[in-house]
Amino acid sequence: MGSRRDRDGEGRARNARPRDGLGRPLPYGAQGVARQPEGIVRSPQQTVGQAQALLAEGKPFHAHEVFEDAWKSGPESERALWRGLAQLAVGLTHAARGNVTGGARLLRRGADAVEEWADGPGERQPYGIDLAGLVAWARELAEAVERGGGPIDARTRAPRLRVP
Template sequence: MSDVTSGGGRERDRDEEGRARSARPRDGLGRPLPYGAEGVERQPEGVPRSPDETVVEAQALLDAGRPFHAHEVFEDAWKSGPDAERGLWRALAQLAVGLTHAARGNVTGGARLLRRGASGVTAWTEATGRHLPYGIDTAALTTWATTLAAEVEGAGTPVDAAAHAPRLRDGEGR
């Protein structure tokens, strides 16, 4: 990361390609912390992974209570995968971000993103006829998301991300 002065005179963090990217450390839910604070290791962006590697790495992050970081893994698959699968990976990223917002206490945004992700998974499954892509139990995942969305709205309080992490594949995880 490097610092570059913007037109307003502020220093902006930049990555090696010169794009704006915050170098501030982040907590386990992806919230920025003050410079110099102890944060969690960030997920590298733009990492090519096989679909199986994507699912395994995202599940480990979800189980660790780091859904924001799992979202970044899904986002890499969404942006670099075949066009025919982008809807699936985008929907999975939305589910992870929905859990992130629910854990941060953003009840409305969390529930909305969980439902949007569930709808995306359902739409992709119906369009492709693939119900267990890469072993992902899409039916169980959409049930998890809609159930959690209702729980989040009903309770109105943050959820524990690790305790509410979904099982991407039946029988895997915790």
Template structure:
């Protein structure tokens, strides 16, 4: 099969962009085409920041950090330019947890640290801790602690039990 044949056989959306139609598990790993997968997050949904945080938290609580990353990615791509680094950093945290849960210690630790630095840097530059109810210093601390445990060889983590709290619980 030539490269052109391989690209023609790939799943494509209506605009011709490559999109895998394969079902995926809760951590976003592709499954065989005939397998029952976890419903995918719709792409390109514009949500308010609070809706983004609420939906992402529900997905994290359900042990679906890959899907939470897609929610953050929508906010990153559709939100105001000055908030894109925040949403990208939150997406990196979710992907870092995804990799850590899949057993990819190097990638998980790297993305957790990168996301921690991004959200922390964003919050400090704008004195914006608490924006949309987010606990940005707490998220950065959670990510660095998890990154260290993962890098130290703790093995795959449970995405549900390790999921962060995006916002402090009300008292």
């Protein structure tokens, strides 16, 4: 007899456990935060706007899911950008959960990816995204997380994605 797995309407495995604002699983039946629907195709401007709103609410895990949709559905030429932004959101998630090592590592990995993308041909501020500011924010936060050693407040430490 196999283990019970949550499935969506098409039979794909999906974890239906409720989650808190940082994406941590809660017990079945607990009141959780609404999850981001998966597989939504948004315009880049919608992606940035929705992710920024989620970051401002202290929900970097949810912002990561929005970036992940863009990464998976966007043009091949932009996948490294969206993946890097998703890594930054996951790094903030881990830092807010108190995972110092994982948070700092993912913040730096995302910063490297975004910086590498920004150094490529074309626009330096795609869709109004402040890539240089995000790189600086991520590296500074990684240092602060390592110095502090404990969880940070995702809402107050959230980045500003767009150029002011």
